[in-house]
Amino acid sequence: MSKKVLLFVFIVLAMVMASCSPKAAGSGVPAVCEEDSIGCAKIPAGSTIKLGMGAPLTGDYASFGVDISQGATIAIMDAEPIGDFNFELVAQDTGGSGEGGAAVANKLVTDETVVAIPGHIFSGSTEAAMPIYEKAGLPMLSPSATNPPLTQQGTSVFNRIAFTDAVQGQFAADYLYNKLGFTKIAVMHDGGAYGQGLADVVREEFTKLGGEVVAYEAITPGEVDYTATLSAIAANNPQAIYFGGYVAEGVVLANQMDQSGLADAVFFGCDGTFGSEFIEKTGASGEGAYAASVIPPESQAKIDFDAQYLKEFGVEAGSLSPYTWSGYDAAAALIAQVRAVAVLGDDGNLYVPRGALVQAVRNISGFQSITGDITCNEIGECNTAGPTFYIVENGEWVEAK
Amino acid sequence: MKTSLQNSVRNGVVFGVVIVFLALIGFLVIAASLLQKMVGNPVGLTSMPSAASLLVFLGFLHLWNGWRVSHNKEDIDTNVPLKTRILRGLTAGVTTGLFLLVYALVVGTINERGVDMRVYLSMLSSQSIDFFLFNQSPLVGGLIQFGFSAAAAVVGAVLAKFADSGKDKVKSIQKAAVAWSDKSWLGKVKTNPYVSYVLIGVVLLLLVLVPRQWGAYWNYIMGTVGIYVLLGLGLNIIVGLSGQLVLGYVAFFAIGAYSFALVTAPDPHNLQFNFWIALVIAVLVSALSGVLIGLPILRLRGDYLAIVTLGFGEIIRILLKSDWLKDFTLGPRGLRNIAGPTLFGREFIGDIDFMYLIILAVLLALFIARRVQDSTVGRAWLAISQDETVAQATGVDTYKYKLLALAIGAAFAGLGGALFASRNQFTGPEDHVLMVSINVLCLVIVGGMGSIPGVVLGAFALKGLPEILRELESYRLLVFGALLVVMMILRPEGLWPAKRPNLEVKQPPPEPETDTRPAAIGGGS
């Protein structure tokens, strides 16, 4: 017994020893670091400038995390080094949970060479990570955390290029009622924060405009048989089904509408259901389905990106999640800001003033990217433009008139 | 002779299949890059690790292959002649090598034709295949792999020879050292009653000092471990002591976290209770929910109880995120701005403060768990877990005691949940998934069922290990799952098995060969 305790004590002692590495004071520190509100990140000669990402790399949402981090990897490959300093992406697994998000954030802030965070991916994990980055002074630019309250908490570090449910939902309701002239719709969502947020806004706005929401149902994500839910909705004879959620469930819904008595209803998705995977996996039953997106249909930047993505990872861009382009943009925008503020010290090390970087990211204006120009407002919403609506015609997404 | 060669071939096949599997999932690449990182030469973004690091990693496996077959159970003594050993190693190495050769030829040829195999096998990029073939043609690369496998296995087999002959010597030295230390100082220390107090003092001192030293990341990880110790202690009471298999333990964790969050968060109810009052509420609500859930279902036994409680866990999670309760729980968005602890007007929300709080909670829980276990109640639980029918027949009110176990276990979970929510300042339905229940159950059993130090060790293994495995990125859960299986096979009784008070009628001591494992706990036989 006592032997075991002794052993334990030794282990703990060893851990303490290991954790107290002495900190070397540097000379040749540039003046900006003295003035900076937070201080500088010192990147020693020979190391890389790191962008940290918290993403679900395992578990049932792994496809999102893997895809977005791969998009960001391409941005890193495209980035010119600053002097001899290359960029590097450190993607850590959050498992999609808040707990994992906080663990990753805590891990990333211990590494001084991590300067910015193109993430996190899901709102829960972002929520838990935010206060930790706030304390450390690491700017975030999330490609896909869409939960509206995230930007309303007065943090200086959190920004996002994903557009919020509130904006998109309003546009979608308007489009359904005024453009398409529907008066009876059913609203569905996948039970997640993102889908439910959208569905709520659409229901509210559509009713306000004078339409009737005849059914409101949520599905369990990850399942592949929604015929029961759809059949129950069919009994109300809606003209269209609005769905807030992701492409995985969107595909299943669109495919099973016919056999559930909804052959005449239109499937109307969101930016989560946009992308090549929807067309690939719905085939004929996807014809006439709508979706929203911020991605310009075929800009040169997008074509180049898609080609490189296919070459590097062997799958089509957008077949894993609809956010891979946003992942690229978030990383690219952050890299540009790092480049703008970084200072090469006299001692051969690179210094990144953290306070200035946080400011620079919040002040991003007119940054050219795949998903359009990025301009952040004072609370960190960098994508306030309305979405464009698309329709599937002959197996292609075309802009809906 | 024949059987030993068969054994070698079998071993070679296993190693061949495993290495091919590792190559297919891209594990060889990440293992090699980790090795390279360890020697301080990290791999660039787009490039592959060096061939040397691959050879080192594969070399380990091949050496092990040879080592394993070098001597086997059928050998009467360890003194197997070198020639036999080499032959065995060669057989195993060649068998493994054949697998690698065939794999190299198949994959290499397809790759040379320019087919991108990642459409079906996501990790098998052209680069990683070239890496496996050392940038040679499929045949040459395959032959290198083949030769290396055979050679390294022979070396492994030879090494085992020396190790075997050295083994006895090492053993005798070890024995002498232990005898000497027992005689001179360790024996005195062991028997001295004050030593344990001193040790406890040292541990307590360390618990105070360490959180100040190791920074926010380790405080966070160890805080999580601490919260899982709380959960583990609670579930240990239910599963380990009273023998009721509960698979939905996360329900109580969720109830604790949410009731704490709901009374402290500004949204949606704006109650903003004080931290300590909220903590008490969370614990009480969880305990009460344990009683309420237990009332109808505790008559069920074994796996029926397991699945029913699993159902309860799912019901709670689905209700928390449902549209139906959205106005009450905010649905999938979860609750934010949850209060941190305050004392005499000062806020304790730093990572060090929280670590102290968790340590205090864990110590308290350890104390309670210990006291309860040794009390009359604990003996009643022991009786129930051994044989419920007999316990009832001898006058134990099994229903009452099972309910008590569930209530206490739930209260522990409630405390853990409240601390968890308070520390993250956020909680949502995704924090309370089935995997939490499974993790807690695993840590109780991995640690050693019914054993309090086992729970602590188990929590370190289950929550600390995945953090250590973080470097493996998307491979970490794969490795974790495999380790879980290996851990169970090597130590089925747990890392630190419980020393049960032997209250039953004394049985004749079991024979060592037939009974190497402890009697079934939690409703064996």
Added chain:
Amino acid sequence: MEGTKRKRSLTLPQNKSGLFRLIAAVVVFALLFWRVGAVATVSQFGADTWLRLAVSGLILGGMYALIAIGYTLVYGILFMINFAHGEVMMIGAFGGYFVFEAFNAIPVTSADGTTLSLLNSYPILAVFLAFLVGMSIAALAGFLLEKIAYRPLRGAPRLVPLISAIGASIFLQNAGQLLFGPQRREYINPDLLTRGTGWEIPIGESSVMLTYTGVFSLVLSAILMIGLFVLVQRTKLGKAMRAVAQDKSTAALMGVDVDKVISQTFVISGLLAGAAGVMWGIHNQLINYFTGFLPGIKAFTAAVLGGIGNIPGAMIGGLFLGIVESVGPAALGIDFQLKDVIAFSILILVLIFRPSGILGEALAEEKV
């Protein structure tokens, strides 16, 4: 069965609570029926909707039943929850997927000059091979799983193999993700089994579609279940399995090779899971590494619902669970999001009033 009854009558409180439970059961089920009646009278659902819901539930239930049998077989013999069974099904689903992909990739030009894929030229062969491959791979997985993760733990405390099974499940899931990638893959069916098409049954003004894939999987699961029932009841292997389930040591004394029988049980449960996996792909189109997890949990629930260790129980439990999931929310007038809440609540209710499932335990007698 007799044994349990005797023990129950040992003490008085049990009898009193038995009466209490009977009253509670009557009250609860009366409330349930009242609610269903109330919803049905005001419901806007017509007969066509109810039929659609029932059909959807029946098809889903058939697949649950097939997976549930795997749990029940293993449980009946080893008294352990084979947590990795859902992953075995996932492996089977991938096996069938690759057969279809291969068939789809090869073009065949027929005599009249039209070019079809091999899949559509020989659809029956393709489907047969997909099942053959999927089932064999899953059976192999089941066999290896037992050999590697469970056999060394024979005789260990009862929960230890469960943890090993959980570890194996995590391992297989992640291996699936790393091997085949995180994306969902689409089963390309032969035209014969195009999804979303089927027989239209006119009901009143509208019509209800019975999809070909749905009917196909329901019929196939029925055939497989009957086959299994015959195997267990009539063959020598079945007899051995039942003997091992009753008492391992006595069975061994009677000359039954217990280890071999256990291995064979895992192979059989793997075969059924593989068939369920291929069916899952054919009917539900999309599969990925996570495919097995949810159906696995549901099927386990179904097995317990029917009485674990009881083969007809698993079938009834599966069908019952499928129907409750799809008809339940509509009948009770509750959100479909809460269908699992209803399913689990029904499970709890059934178990409170019938503590060993609908049909009770049969493969073996009492276990603690």
